[in-house]
Amino acid sequence: MSPIDLHSHSSISDGLFTPAELVGRAAAHGVRMLALTDHDDTAGLDEARKAAAAAGIELIDGVEISVTWNKRSVHVVGLRIDPAHRALRDGLASIRAGRGERARRIAAELDQVGISGSLEGAYALAANPNLVSRTHFARYLVGKGLAKDNRALFKKFLVKGKPGYVSHQWAVMADAIDWIRGSGGVAVLAHPGRYDLGRSNLNALIADFKDAGGEAIEVVTGSHTPDQFAQFARYAKEFDLLSSCGSDFHGPGESYMDLGRLPELPFGCKPVWHDWPEINGCDSPAA
Numbered sequence: 391m392s393p394i395d396l397h398s399h400s401s402i403s404d405g406l407f408t409p410a411e412l413v414g415r416a417a418a419h420g421v422r423m424l425a426l427t428d429h430d431d432t433a434g435l436d437e438a439r440k441a442a443a444a445a446g447i448e449l450i451d452g453v454e455i456s457v458t459w460n461k462r463s464v465h466v467v468g469l470r471i472d473p474a475h476r477a478l479r480d481g482l483a484s485i486r487a488g489r490g491e492r493a494r495r496i497a498a499e500l501d502q503v504g505i506s507g508s509l510e511g512a513y514a515l516a517a518n519p520n521l522v523s524r525t526h527f528a529r530y531l532v533g534k535g536l537a538k539d540n541r542a543l544f545k546k547f548l549v550k551g552k553p554g555y556v557s558h559q560w561a562v563m564a565d566a567i568d569w570i571r572g573s574g575g576v577a578v579l580a581h582p583g584r585y586d587l588g589r590s591n592l593n594a595l596i597a598d599f600k601d602a603g604g605e606a607i608e609v610v611t612g613s614h615t616p617d618q619f620a621q622f623a624r625y626a627k628e629f630d631l632l633s634s635c636g637s638d639f640h641g642p643g644e645s646y647m648d649l650g651r652l653p654e655l656p657f658g659c660k661p662v663w664h665d666w667p668e669i670n671g672c673d674s675p676a677a
Contacts, residue, residue, distance in 0.1 A: 392652045393422035393672055394663065396450060397467055397580065397611060397636020400426060401517035402434035403454075404525035406641025408517075409434035412649075413441035413449065419650025422672040423663070425450035425469055425636065430485040431521050432473035448668040453478075454580060455569070456485055456560040459595060462587075463560060465580035466604070467636070468570035469662065475573030482569075485561055486520050493522045495556040496548070503553040505531070524548045525640070540644050564602040571603055576662060578606040578634045582625070583618040596629050606632035606662040610655055612647035613638060623656040633659035 399405035400412045407415060409426060416424045424447060426438045435451050442449035453468045471478060497509035511530035516522045528543045531554075537543035548554040567577040579599045587595060596607065607629070608614075609622040626633045633655050637647045655661060663669050 391420065391650060392610070392635055392654045393420055393650075394635060394661075395421050395423070395637050395639070395649055395652060396425040396452070396469055396578075396634050396662070397427050397454070397608065398424060398639045398649065399428055399454075400434045400438065402431050403428035403518065403521050404516075404523045404640060406644065409438035410441040412639075413438050413445055413447070416649045417442075417445035417447050419648065421447060421650045423448040423450060423668060424649075425452035425467075427452035427454040427467050427469075427636070429454050429465075429521060429523060430456055430482050430489070431518065432471070432479075432482065433518065435473055448672060450668065451575075453482065453570075455482070455566040457563045457566050458558075458560040459563050459598065460591070461557075462585065463558070464563070464585055464595065466563065466566045466570070466599075467578040467580045467608070467634070468566075468573070468575040469578060469606075469634070470666070471570055471575035472573040475569070478569040478573045481561060481565065488558065488560075489520075489522055492556060492558045493527075496524070496527055496554050499556060500527075500531075500547075500554045505534070505536075505553070508554075525644075527554065563598065567599075567603045576606055576632075577604045578608060578662065579604055579631075580636075581608050581611045581613050581638060582622060583611075583614045596625055596631075600629050600631065604631070606634045608636060609633040609659055610635035610652055611638055612636075612645055612652075616653075619653070619656055623659050626659060632662040632664070634662040 400409040500508045512526040515526045528540045570577045
């Protein structure tokens with residue numbers, strides 16, 4: 391198992407644990423270097439950093455930015471960012487402002503199929519009122535008995551063609567990458583195997599990401615299968631991208647993989663952390 395996890399979420403976005411609780415779980419599970427990458431918000435980083443110092447693990451400042459590419463929603467992770475960088479801070483604030491409007495539209499769609507109270511229910515489950523997400527709506531709907539868990543819920547609601555789905559314009563990919571790189575960070579294409587694009591569209595996405603200044607791709611991540619680990623290792627080599635790994639952990643029962651349970655990167659991958667000073671003492675696996 392790898393001691394490095396560069397994609398995780400706290401209650402600042404849609405995770406179940408506070409930043410400090412998340413760090414504590416990571417340390418207990420053998421993680422030596424953790425990135426907190428909440429959706430479109432960096433408000434949990436100070437708390438996480440203090441907890442990481444107390445636990446003796448390295449905390450990487452991160453964020454996961456919501457992006458629209460060719461009318462599709464994709465995510466770009468920023469690692470080793472400066473959360474105080476003005477362009478990044480302002481860009482994230484603009485995305486969060488749009489989330490409130492999207493939440494109201496989701497609730498209106500659910501109202502039309504006879505599901506009432508979802509807006510209030512979602513906000514009640516969001517620890518950060520500035521960042522209500524589909525996950526909070528999903529938890530509300532699961533609580534009403536409409537599915538056994540979030541994974542099952544997202545097969546019946548809140549996705550394209552199902553009740554509660556609304557389209558939304560997120561950040562432009564090139565802008566998100568500029569914010570990350572301008573703050574001193576590294577832009578990583580998150581969980582590319584989740585987008586169900588087909589070969590030609592996937593190639594186009596990765597090419598556009600690279601052309602816009604993206605530097606790395608998640609090869610090992612919680613929602614990828616072992617075959618996809620190998621597939622995206624090949625993409626990393628083909629597009630000359632660094633390789634990253636992250637569980638995308640949100641909480642027990644809601645994630646494909648727990649903290650500290652990631653396999654190592656496939657042989658031949660060049661890790662995104664290959665030249666980071668934080669890697670010293672983390673017992674990183676050899677690439």
